[in-house]
Ligand code: NAD
């Protein structure tokens with residue numbers, strides 16, 4: 541069996557963490573009954589430096605043709621002044637939009653060994669296993685108009701537009717309910733219907749889909765600001781949280797800290813199944829960014845990206861056993877006390893990005 545992976549390491553710590561995924565891919569190619577054919581491209585600031593765009597047409601075409609894309613991270617102070625439509629983040633947003641990746645799965649899992657690395661009390665996060673299902677191709681990220689105009693009196697007026705249609709809400713709702721059924725079977729929908737028209741429609745559609753198609757799955761509605769508070773107060777009350785693009789961005793960073801570090805949170809961005817083949821376009825990316833403050837120091841945590849690769853095994857390649865194995869290897873190295881700086885407590889000795897990657901491969905070796 542052969543799969544085509546397109547790697548987009550990006551900027552800052554992106555290439556550093558992607559190196560560890562490459563090492564795991566090489567290990568899998570050598571030890572498993574599978575071949576990953578990897579090609580690599582540029583995205584973000586590194587693409588802008590090479591071709592003046594946040595992603596080239598050639599690399600977009602490769603992303604569209606691949607079985608799955610592995611994405612590192614983009615952005616950094618070096619590109620603070622490039623034109624808005626060429627900024628590094630534009631490459632990521634174009635990939636999401638053009639690949640139709642409307643469903644972003646962001647699981648937040650507190651590994652037992654890290655229960656006291658969270659900034660919250662151990663008892664609040666121990667055993668935490670929540671899944672944020674973030675709508676990824678709509679909302680205020682893409683709504684039109686999106687512009688800055690100069691008014692007659694010389695002031696500037698900046699506009700972003702929050703837009704959702706019925707079908708956009710319906711399809712992300714179904715993803716959330718379908719996933720809930722494979723877990724603790726509870727869905728919480730976060731919006732702000734008290735302030736936003738799109739929130740009113742969101743609540744109405746989620747309620748309709750829930751009652752008509754998933755009558756056996758309990759659904760609750762929560763205002764998004766309250767949801768942020770509840771995530772910090774009593775996070776284990778949640779199973780699946782479904783929300784729009786912007787609320788999902790914010791709530792998933794909150795959820796990240798429950799697990800110990802932003803460096804721990806993976807994600808899968810999935811498209812709709814193809815009508816003929818049933819295959820989904822997919823991109824796998826850590827939730828964190830390019831971490832310019834630590835880039836080049838060798839201290840980045842590669843676990844979010846390695847766990848994103850495990851999600852690729854699970855969601856794109858039906859390699860459930862191998863995905864479990866990678867996740868088990870991560871749990872084991874944490875159990876053995878290996879810590880990159882972000883998840884270390886005072887007095888812990890820390891390992892580098894490469895040492896963490898190598899330790900995970902050694903665990904894979906032992907588990908195989
Ligand atoms: P960030 O996620 O890059 O960093 C936030 C903090 O978390 C930093 O202190 C960083 O050192 C730490 N951190 C993040 N990932 C880590 C890891 N793997 N290991 C250890 N520590 C880690 O967010 P930011 O600083 O707000 O943004 C920096 C740049 O990244 C911006 O240009 C932003 O637009 C971009 N960004 C990109 C993505 C992406 O590519 N998917 C996501 C978020 C932010």
Ligand code: IPM
Nearest residue numbers: 615629632633789827828829
């Ligand atoms: C994320 C990031 C992106 C987002 C940025 C870099 C465009 O913060 O993936 O969480 O806002 O979606």
Ligand code: MN
Nearest residue numbers: 789790793827
């Ligand atoms: Mn974010």
